[in-house]
Amino acid sequence: MKAFLILEDGTVFEGTSIGSKRDMISEIVFNTSMTGYLEVLTDPSYAGQAVVMTYPLIGNYGITPDMESKKAWPDGYIVRELSRMPSNFRCEGTLQEFLEKQDIPGIKGIDTRALTKILREKGTMNGMITTNENYDLEEILPKLAAYEVGDVVSKVTCDEAYVLPGDSYKVALLDYGAKNNIARSLNKRGCEVTVYPAHTKAEEILATHPDGIMLSNGPGDPKTCTDIIEEVRKLYESDVPIFAICLGHQLMALANGGDTHKLKYGHRGGNHPVKDLSNNRVYISSQNHGYVVDDATLSDEIATPAFVNVNDGTNEGLKYTGKKIFTVQFHPEACPGPQDSGYLFDRFMKMMGGNQ
Structure with missing residues (x-):
């Protein structure tokens, strides 16, 4: 046909x-x-x-x-x-x-x-x-x-919380459209991962006393997630270590007064080079996003750039000043794509253990 x-x-x-x-x-x-x-x-x-x-x-x-x-x-x-x-x-x-x-x-x-x-x-x-x-x-x-994409986070998130058992750190994973391998990457490092629906209140999460919080990837324009941004702000104000990926990275920036904009055609594929500014090494990453954080809209007192896209110079990650929080725009869990940046999960484990 x-x-x-x-x-x-x-x-x-x-x-x-x-x-x-x-x-x-x-x-x-x-x-x-x-x-x-x-x-x-x-x-x-x-x-x-x-x-x-x-x-x-x-x-x-x-x-x-x-x-x-x-x-x-x-x-x-x-x-x-x-x-x-x-x-x-x-x-x-x-x-x-x-x-x-x-x-x-x-x-x-x-x-x-x-x-x-x-x-x-x-x-x-x-x-x-x-x-x-x-x-x-x-x-x-x-x-x-x-046609407008609209609120798709509510469409893709889980209906209720569920747990992947582990015998190490307790991690709360906010499901904004999380790929399975995010939870698996934490679980295989021994973490007990509790996956929460996207609109879960910050108070409910913090009441469980997690060792760390993960903000997942997800679809759509981050600026449409107004109620979620308010909850992310509350999580930021806690002392719990936070690791955020893709949409989670954008939401954390918006929660702290930053801005985002839509790319002309986005980054989607398994061959995008990103530079880790802490060691000047370049890693090949898996990416899927149409929006980016304008890191210039965040003062150094809030966050500093941690990763940059080698192709177009856009922001690929932030480290939050005085906080145990780092965020990335790309996908360290790969699936599909290279596993170069899987070390970021190990960095998160160290952060939960008290190391920056």
């Missing part, structure tokens, strides 16, 4: 439908990872977005047990070529079957490199995937212009 990808600027790509046949409107973003498509599909940070994979062949090892949450979150999926015959000893099915089961509309057979160039030159924009060959551009374009 034919399918069409219609962009907000009026550009139309024609391809073949994959996954669900329903119409879809979403923000169109691209990811440059060569592998890890299942981790991308099950990353809650993609809620409210349709993902373009720039690597030309997707699905060649099928569906494996490498899911980062219980379901897929992107609104749509866009690929050049979809593998029809996956080959892997862990394969449990095809990507096409997975998209159908998860009710995710998709399109294959389009020039994803050309599409990515448009998104890089004009910036991230909204789009529609439809199988209707009689589509009306005059009717669709105003709908695309009006």
Whole structure:
């Protein structure tokens, strides 16, 4: 069945439908990872977005047990070529079957490199995937212009708290759209991890006397999370060590008077170089974000830059002055991507043990 990808600027790509046949409107973003498509599909940070994979062949090892949450979150999926015959000893099915089961509309057979160039030159924009060959551009374009991602954190967070047992430090993990490997990375270091819904009050968390608090990744514009920002401010005022990733990093900055802005087309992929300013070493990181912290809006009395993006100079992490708090924009738990920055979990362990 034919399918069409219609962009907000009026550009139309024609391809073949994959996954669900329903119409879809979403923000169109691209990811440059060569592998890890299942981790991308099950990353809650993609809620409210349709993902373009720039690597030309997707699905060649099928569906494996490498899911980062219980379901897929992107609104749509866009690929050049979809593998029809996956080959892997862990394969449990095809990507096409997975998209159908998860009710995710998709399109294959389009020039994803050309599409990515448009998104890089004009910036991230909204789009529609439809199988209707009689589509009306005059009717669709105003709908695309009006689409907003909205509050997606409430959509992706867990319904109730749960615990991963451990015999070491007690960590409270705020689930703003957390990937499973964040909790696993702490748990395999011996931590008892209690995962809390995003809107949990700070008082409830602090009443359990955790040794550390983790603020997770998540989707959407951080400035829409006004009630969460208020709770993060209360956590900041405590003396509990805090480690924050991606959206959590942005929320901590906003809670302390900082500002964020939307990037032209975001950072999404597994090959982004970041420099650790404490040792001047460069690490390759996994990233998925469309917003960044303007570190110049935070005085040195509040926080100082800890990491910087080597490609464009944007902020990739902060260390909070006089506090046991550090935050990063990238994903030290990888999944998918390099494991270069996994040492940050060890730094958090030392911080909980009383070392800076």
